[in-house]
Amino acid sequence: ETGVTQTPRHLVMGMTNKKSLKCEQHLGHNAMYWYKQSAKKPLELMFVYNFKEQTENNSVPSRFSPECPNSSHLFLHLHTLQPEDSALYLCASSQEEGSGNTIYFGEGSWLTVV
Amino acid sequence: AQSVTQLDSQVPVFEEAPVELRCNYSSSVSVYLFWYVQYPNQGLQLLLKYLSGSTLVKGINGFEAEFNKSQTSFHLRKPSVHISDTAEYFCAVSAVYTGGFKTIFGAGTRLFVKA
Numbered sequence: 408e409t410g411v412t413q414t415p416r417h418l419v420m421g422m423t424n425k426k427s428l429k430c431e432q433h434l435g436h437n438a439m440y441w442y443k444q445s446a447k448k449p450l451e452l453m454f455v456y457n458f459k460e461q462t463e464n465n466s467v468p469s470r471f472s473p474e475c476p477n478s479s480h481l482f483l484h485l486h487t488l489q490p491e492d493s494a495l496y497l498c499a500s501s502q503e504e505g506s507g508n509t510i511y512f513g514e515g516s517w518l519t520v521v
Numbered sequence: 522a523q524s525v526t527q528l529d530s531q532v533p534v535f536e537e538a539p540v541e542l543r544c545n546y547s548s549s550v551s552v553y554l555f556w557y558v559q560y561p562n563q564g565l566q567l568l569l570k571y572l573s574g575s576t577l578v579k580g581i582n583g584f585e586a587e588f589n590k591s592q593t594s595f596h597l598r599k600p601s602v603h604i605s606d607t608a609e610y611f612c613a614v615s616a617v618y619t620g621g622f623k624t625i626f627g628a629g630t631r632l633f634v635k636a
Contacts (some may be wrong), residue, residue: 409566449628450565450611462621469527497564505615505622507572512564 410434413498413513420488421521428483428516430498436511440482440485441473442497444515450497456481457504488520523548524635525614527627535635536604544612554595555613555624556586565611571595582606584602607634 411432420426432439441453456462456475472484481498494507495515501508527541529612546552557565570581576588586597595612612627 409564411564441627449625450628463623499564505617505624507570508564509555509567509570510557510613510624512557512563512566514562 409511411500411513413496413516415516415520416514417517417519419519419521420485422488422490424473424488425486427485427519428496428498430483430513431481432481432498432511434500434502435464436502438508439475439478439500439511440493440499440510441481441483442512444495444497448458449453455504458468461502472498480484485518488518490520493518493520499500508517523589523614523616523618523623523625525612525625525627527610527612527630529630530628531631531633532615533633533635534602537601539600540598540606540632542610542632544595544597544627546593546595546614548593548608548614548616550616552617554588555615556580556584556595556597557611557626559589559609559611559629561608562602567629568597568610602632602634604634604636606632 414429438457443451453467454473474482497515499510499512501510524547526545527544534540555570557569558568559565571578571588609629611629615624
C-alpha cells in the first residue's frame with residue numbers, strides 16, 4: 408500500500424466511449440501526476456498539478472482531460488480514444504513537484520481501447 | 522535538453538550473482554538522483570535516492586548506488602541477487618529546468634534473475 412489509490416485497475420473502452428480514471432492520495436501531498444507507461448517506451452509524464460494548479464501538460468492530445476478538484480484527488484477524463492492509447496496509466500504524488508521529493512505511485516490503471 | 526540514459530534495456534543474471542545497472546544523466550547543475558523499482562503488475566516504488574552528502578547511498582533490499590559527479594553517473598549495484606529481484610528498474614533525475622524543478626525518468630532496465 409503506497410498511499411495512492413487508483414480506480415479502476417482495468418478498463419476496456421470503445422473508441423466512442425467516455426470514461427474517467429480516478430486517483431486519490433492519502434499522504435497529504437501537494438503535487439499529483441499522471442504518467443503513461445507503454446510497452447517498450449519510456450515513462451511519459453502527461454500532466455502535473457502542484458498545489459492544485461496545472462504546471463505541466465506535455466503536449467498531450469485533448470482527448471485526455473485532467474481534473475484536480477482538490478489536493479487529494481486527480482481524475483483523467485477519456486473520450487474518443489485511439490487504440491494506441493492502450494497503456495498503463497500511473498497516478499503519483501509527492502510533497503511538492505520536483506526537488507528531492509520522492510514520488511509515490513499508485514498501482515496503475517490498465518486501459519485497453521478497442 | 523536534459524536526459525537520463527539507462528545503458529542496458531535488459532540484464533539477465535543468475536541467482537546469487539552480483540549485478541550493476543547503469544545510469545548516466547546530462548546536467549550541468551545540482552541534481553537529485555533516484556532509483557525506483559517496478560514489480561510486475563505494480564506501480565513504481567522508491568529503492569533509494571541521493572540528495573547530498575556521502576556519494577554511496579544504501580537502499581532497500583540490499584541495493585546501493587554511487588553518485589559520480591565527474592562521470593555524471595548513478596549506477597545501481599547489489600552483491601548477490603535473488604529471484605525476487607526480478608523487476609524493472611528506473612533511474613530518475615530531479616533538477617532545475619526552465620520553469621522549475623522537474624523529474625525525468627530513464628527508459629528502464631529489466632532485471633531478470635535466473636535460478
